Amino acid sequence: MRREFIFGSIVATLAVLALSVVWRDALWLLVFVMPVVLIGWYDLLWGRNNVARNYPFFGRLKELAVEERHIPQQAVIQNSREGRPFSVVQRQIVADRTRDESGTQPYGSELELRATGSEWLAHSAYPVDEIEGALTFELGGPRCTVPYTSSILNVSAMSFGSLGPNAIRALSRGAGLGGFALNTGEGGVSEHHKSGGGDLIYQVGTGYFGCRDEDGNFSADAFSESVATESVRAIEIKISQGAKPGLGGILPAEKNTDEIAEARGISPGEAVHSPAAHKEFSSPRGLLEFAERLRDLSGGRPVGAKLCVGRESEIDDLCEAMVETGLPLDFLTLDSADGGTGAGVSDFVNWVGCTIDLALPLVHRKLSDHGLRSDVRLVASGKVISSFDLVRLLALGADGCNSARAMMQALGCVQALKCNTNTCPSGVATLDPSLNRGLVVGDKSQAVANYHRHTVEGVKKLVAAAGLERLGQLDASCLRRRVGLTQVATLTESLQTR
Ligand SMILES: Cc1cc2nc3c(=O)[nH]c(=O)nc-3n(C[C@H](O)[C@H](O)[C@H](O)COP(=O)(O)O)c2cc1C
Numbered sequence: 001m002r003r004e005f006i007f008g009s010i011v012a013t014l015a016v017l018a019l020s021v022v023w024r025d026a027l028w029l030l031v032f033v034m035p036v037v038l039i040g041w042y043d044l045l046w047g048r049n050n051v052a053r054n055y056p057f058f059g060r061l062k063e064l065a066v067e068e069r070h071i072p073q074q075a076v077i078q079n080s081r082e083g084r085p086f087s088v089v090q091r092q093i094v095a096d097r098t099r100d101e102s103g104t105q106p107y108g109s110e111l112e113l114r115a116t117g118s119e120w121l122a123h124s125a126y127p128v129d130e131i132e133g134a135l136t137f138e139l140g141g142p143r144c145t146v147p148y149t150s151s152i153l154n155v156s157a158m159s160f161g162s163l164g165p166n167a168i169r170a171l172s173r174g175a176g177l178g179g180f181a182l183n184t185g186e187g188g189v190s191e192h193h194k195s196g197g198g199d200l201i202y203q204v205g206t207g208y209f210g211c212r213d214e215d216g217n218f219s220a221d222a223f224s225e226s227v228a229t230e231s232v233r234a235i236e237i238k239i240s241q242g243a244k245p246g247l248g249g250i251l252p253a254e255k256n257t258d259e260i261a262e263a264r265g266i267s268p269g270e271a272v273h274s275p276a277a278h279k280e281f282s283s284p285r286g287l288l289e290f291a292e293r294l295r296d297l298s299g300g301r302p303v304g305a306k307l308c309v310g311r312e313s314e315i316d317d318l319c320e321a322m323v324e325t326g327l328p329l330d331f332l333t334l335d336s337a338d339g340g341t342g343a344g345v346s347d348f349v350n351w352v353g354c355t356i357d358l359a360l361p362l363v364h365r366k367l368s369d370h371g372l373r374s375d376v377r378l379v380a381s382g383k384v385i386s387s388f389d390l391v392r393l394l395a396l397g398a399d400g401c402n403s404a405r406a407m408m409q410a411l412g413c414v415q416a417l418k419c420n421t422n423t424c425p426s427g428v429a430t431l432d433p434s435l436n437r438g439l440v441v442g443d444k445s446q447a448v449a450n451y452h453r454h455t456v457e458g459v460k461k462l463v464a465a466a467g468l469e470r471l472g473q474l475d476a477s478c479l480r481r482r483v484g485l486t487q488v489a490t491l492t493e494s495l496q497t498r
Contacts, residue, residue, distance in 0.1 A: 124467025145300030159187030174448025336382020364397025387458025
């Protein structure tokens with residue numbers, strides 16, 4: 001192929017030049033010929049890709065087709081059940097809800113309802129018309145003096161930096177319109193977070209962004225300043241996230257703009273490292289004492305911790321420490337191993353941590369065993385898209401749920417899988433102003449509020465269909481799972497957690 005390319009490129013160039021002697025306009029053909037010739041010769045001589053060096057230009061075309069295969073796949077090839085991490089059916093649910101459409105579906109289910117592992121809600125022959133009570137829960141245990149009444153669905157942590165300014169503004173305004181909260185992620189509280197009137201959960205990560213001194217240590221003064229705004233309703237200490245538990249991160253220099261640096265309390269233009277572990281604590285007791293300190297500094301606001309479950313014994317240790325110290329966390333946010341990230345390392349994205357369907361019942365049970373369940377609220381995240389996804393996690397023990405990627409989809413994310421390249425085509429996960437302009441804050445804030453409202457309303461309908469009068473009556477016995485071709489178990493029975 002190399003020989004053919006060398007011969008072909010010389011002949012094609014000479015042929016066009018010869019033709020131009022008799023027909024001047026033929027020179028225009030070089031517009032098509034020269035890119036192939038120049039790129040091909042570059043690949044041949046200096047290319048770093050094996051296939052492209054052997055098959056100049058055409059090898060590169062093939063690489064491009066592989067890299068961008070999701071575009072034709074999503075546009076024409078996929079059936080409704082395909083698409084990863086989210087299928088066409090799942091993305092359609094979000095799209096319908098953002099457009100305020102009814103979400104009705106013709107003809108019947110497109111899912112494999114008879115497959116082993118499929119789950120459903122056991123409805124009642126005696127459904128109720130409407131359930132009682134608001135779909136909210138109180139965030140704040142015995143040590144908290146300013147509890148927060150939270151929606152059962154909030155926006156999961158995504159920092160300004162992983163999302164662009166318009167995306168954060170639209171989420172903030174959407175949360176304000178819909179009466180729910182937006183987690184700042186570990187990048188600090190930016191002006192964009194405060195712009196739309198939504199409630200905020202301030203996340204304190206290992207980089208202590210927004211609450212650090214010049215050396216990257218926790219600073220009580222900087223923390224007090226960050227939480228001084230009334231919209232900060234709670235504080236979440238990030239221990240780990242499902243997509244990359246136990247791994248730190250780096251903010252590349254080119255992403256460290258003046259605005260990002262201001263929100264994070266760092267100097268612009270330099271790469272900044274977030275370590276894997278916190279400097280402020282290295283034991284359950286240390287975590288609880290740090291949480292108590294943040295509670296005091298924030299005037300008594302709820303303080304919790306976010307983690308993806310790894311070693312089960314560490315959950316026991318945490319429960320024991322809460323009992324021994326009398327300093328229970330106000331909430332625990334449990335993230336699923338199949339959760340999202342702006343940029344993750346594939347070993348960690350795929351093979352570290354426990355998924356939420358196993359982690360949530362485990363932690364729920366351990367807290368109950370230690371007599372802590374009424375003090376510590378449980379928030380769960382991991383691929384919450386539909387109202388059933390929410391009901392499922394509430395039934396498994398959650399008081400509320402967070403969603404990151406469904407909210408991104410409500411903002412217009414098309415699952416292009418470019419969050420780590422700053423080239424997100426929908427302008428959601430990029431800082432490039434020329435791409436951010438695609439995301440119109442007014443439209444998308446309404447879309448986010450619509451998605452939230454329809455999803456929470458859907459929960460009401462599902463709980464009523466189960467014949468329950470209140471959300472609090474929902475538990476794992478309301479759900480069924482097909483565990484074999486002809487075997488069914490309640491979710492309580494089917495989940496074998498240590
Ligand atoms: C673009 C992006 C940025 C994220 N940034 C953070 C972060 O700063 N802190 C954090 O704890 N989790 C972060 N996450 C994880 C989410 O908060 C959430 O836990 C996870 O995606 C699971 O929720 P989902 O399945 O609804 O997306 C991020 C996720 C995404 C997609």
